Amino acid sequence: MVRVLFVCLGNICRSPTAEGVFRKLVQEHDLEQHIEVDSAGTHAYHVNQPPDQRAQGAAVRRGIDLSSLRGRKATMQDLEEFDYVLAMDRENYQNLIGIGGASEKIELFLRYSQRFDDDDVPDPYYGGANGFEQVLDMIQDASAGLLADIRRRYSL
Numbered sequence: 001m002v003r004v005l006f007v008c009l010g011n012i013c014r015s016p017t018a019e020g021v022f023r024k025l026v027q028e029h030d031l032e033q034h035i036e037v038d039s040a041g042t043h044a045y046h047v048n049q050p051p052d053q054r055a056q057g058a059a060v061r062r063g064i065d066l067s068s069l070r071g072r073k074a075t076m077q078d079l080e081e082f083d084y085v086l087a088m089d090r091e092n093y094q095n096l097i098g099i100g101g102a103s104e105k106i107e108l109f110l111r112y113s114q115r116f117d118d119d120d121v122p123d124p125y126y127g128g129a130n131g132f133e134q135v136l137d138m139i140q141d142a143s144a145g146l147l148a149d150i151r152r153r154y155s156l
């Protein structure tokens, strides 16, 4: 099993969106038996809460249901158990290193994007609705690149 963890700050906007988008892609490629997907936050503000209504609404319009997801905080154990620990921005990348120490598993998620040259998926929490569309555009593109990387690395 290849284990993928997406990480943002609150685990209610960007990382649950990435979890939903990437899980759907994995299902479309019939790889659920091989790839496990989860998400977490580096802060505990929204533990046990469902994704932000704006994130859920934007995802539903692209055919992705985030309603069953609940916030949780990333742990040291996550850094041991997951094969890919993908930070949504540089702040969360640093937060993860603070939790578990430097590791080649910890990467910026947008490293897998072809279309976006940025380091960070911008935090949409305090912005407008367009921020959530931008988050989805970036996440969908990087998800395709990530799946290609996993298939190559694990011969799937």
Ligand code: 4NP
Residues within 6 Å of the ligand: 008, 009, 010, 011, 012, 013, 014, 015, 045, 046, 123, 124, 125
């Ligand atoms: P996320 O967005 O990290 O993409 O889930 C945020 C959610 C909540 C807060 C910040 C960012 N907050 O400050 O509560």
